[in-house]
Amino acid sequence: MTINPALAVQTYDKARMAAAPAPADAPARSEAAFGAAIGSFAAGLHQAEVAATRSMVTGADPHALVEALAATxxxxxxxxxxxxxxxxxxxEILRMPV
Structure with a gap:
């Protein structure tokens, strides 16, 4: 059985790259994505509140109020x-045996 050295080196490189730790900025990216999702949620709630207030005070479009409430x-x-x-x-993590 002959082993091709180039194939062995390529396989080793692939395995090494697969086992490498995640980049250092990975937690920062996930935190930014989570923060953006929370900000979007808060903005959506605020827009619905503004639409509800506008509808109650000025008698604005009731269709816009229903859309805002459905989105909320x-x-x-x-x-x-x-x-x-x-x-x-x-x-589930708490139920895991130590």
Whole structure:
């Protein structure tokens, strides 16, 4: 059985790259993405609140109010689902034997 040295070096390089640690900026990118998602959520809630206030005070377009409330409901349901998944994962980690 002959071993091709070039193939062995390529295979070693692929394995080394696969086992390399993640870049140092990976946590910063995920934190930025999470922060952007939270900011988007807060902005959506604020826009719905403004639409509701405008509709109640000035009698603005009721269709815009319904759209804003539907978008807010979807955002809140999504946030609750994410929270439930995080709590579920945390409880699963607590159940792991040490």
């Amino acid at each position: 409901e979807l955002a809140v349901e999504t946030a609750v689902s994410v929270r439930n998944k995080v709590v579920e994962a945390y409880l």
